[in-house]
Amino acid sequence: MSEHTGSTVSVEHLVRRFGSGAERLTAVDDVSLTIGAGEVVALTGPSGSGKSTLLHLIGAIEQPDEGTVTVDGVDVTGLRRAGLARYRQRVGFVFQRYHLLPALTVLDNVLAPVLPRRGRADHLAQARDLIDAVGLAGRERALPAHLSGGQQQRVAIARALMGRPGLLLADEPTGNLDSTTGAQILDLLLGLRERHGLTILLATHEQAVAARCDRLVRLGDGRVVEDLDLTDGEDPADTYDRVARLRL
Ligand SMILES: Nc1ncnc2c1ncn2[C@@H]1O[C@H](COP(=O)(O)OP(=O)(O)O)[C@@H](O)[C@H]1O
Ligand SMILES: [Mg+2]
Structure with missing residues (x-):
């Protein structure tokens, strides 16, 4: 692809x-x-x-x-x-209701598709780049409940792009x-x-x-x-x- x-x-x-x-x-x-x-x-x-x-x-x-x-x-x-x-x-999927995992931070939600290997430096770097690309730099440690709907959708989009x-x-x-x-x-x-x-x-x-x-x-x-x-x-x-x- x-x-x-x-x-x-x-x-x-x-x-x-x-x-x-x-x-x-x-x-x-x-x-x-x-x-x-x-x-x-x-x-x-x-x-x-x-x-x-x-x-x-x-x-x-x-x-x-x-x-x-x-x-x-x-x-x-x-x-x-x-x-x-x-x-x-x-394939990246984005839904109307974001479907973030409420107990995970922004960073871990974006890493969710590769969670078993989340510690890998290249995955971390990629997740941080994507969080930056969707305009949420600095919010890596926030929980979904502390974000607006638009911000939650941005996290969901970053997550959808983890598999490139x-x-x-x-x-x-x-x-x-x-x-x-x-x-x-x-x-x-x-x-x-x-x-x-x-x-x-x-x-x-x-x-x-x-x-x-x-x-x-x-x-x-x-x-x-x-x-x-x-x-x-x-x-x-x-x-x-x-x-x-x-x-x-
Ligand atoms: N899992 C399912 N079981 C039975 N009917 C379904 C299922 N998923 C969708 N449908 C039916 O298929 C049709 C199309 O649904 P859907 O694709 O969800 O439409 P849309 O997204 O345009 O609202 C609807 O009549 C819906 O009720
Ligand atoms: Mg529908």
């Missing part, structure tokens, strides 16, 4: 069903999608449209019933244990934050894209967030109902108007 340009992702005819009989439901219904290295894609759609499920399938947290997910040329749906563990370490991923999957990362703090988190992600070479797929309900991405993919009932390039040279205000006309 490239550390400098971001991963390429190719999703083909992906299907994920839940339940059985009359309760059967197709959460992701024949989704095909190609995401280029370094692209920042907003994944939108109403609640229940399949955004989280699609992120879980791409992150190999869940297995599809049909179809494939290929990341940097590797079919991750076909991976077995060792390969799967390696792949999951190389080429792909960051973010499930409504600004959903718990006020719009100013949400915009700062987006600034951070876009800056990290440049510095660390990341492809970012980000589920969101917020027009102001989606409008700053390169591309908007909208789901409806598990299917792609819209796929818009937002980089085609308009000024940002026009892009915002265009996204604002959509129901996310």
Whole structure:
């Protein structure tokens, strides 16, 4: 996986069903999608449209019933244990509710993905660099409860980057934050894209967030109902108007 340009992702005819009989439901219904290295894609759609499920399938947290997910040329749906563990370490995940460990300091939360080897000097140096990169230098020893929501999300982003991923999957990362703090988190992600070479797929309900991405993919009932390039040279205000006309 490239550390400098971001991963390429190719999703083909992906299907994920839940339940059985009359309760059967197709959460992701024949989704095909190609995401280029370094692209920042907003994944939108109403609640229940399949955004989280699609992120879980791409992150190999869940297995599809049909179809494939290929990341940097590797079919991750076909991976077995060792390969799967390696792949999951190389994908960053960020969630709406941060999911920090409350008893651990900022530094130890960022080190959590490598916790058994936390004492290694290179891991410590990397964690400190990431804490610096997300704007929390000096707060290494703080506990999550002593941080604001935006700061906790910054810790979660630093943690997600510990495995030096080429792909960051973010499930409504600004959903718990006020719009100013949400915009700062987006600034951070876009800056990290440049510095660390990341492809970012980000589920969101917020027009102001989606409008700053390169591309908007909208789901409806598990299917792609819209796929818009937002980089085609308009000024940002026009892009915002265009996204604002959509129901996310
Ligand atoms: N583990 C699960 N078991 C049963 N149904 C699920 C499960 N996860 C998601 N679903 C259903 O799949 C559909 C898509 O859910 P989800 O991917 O969470 O949508 P979104 O993130 O867009 O709100 C919803 O109808 C949801 O209830
Ligand atoms: Mg969701």
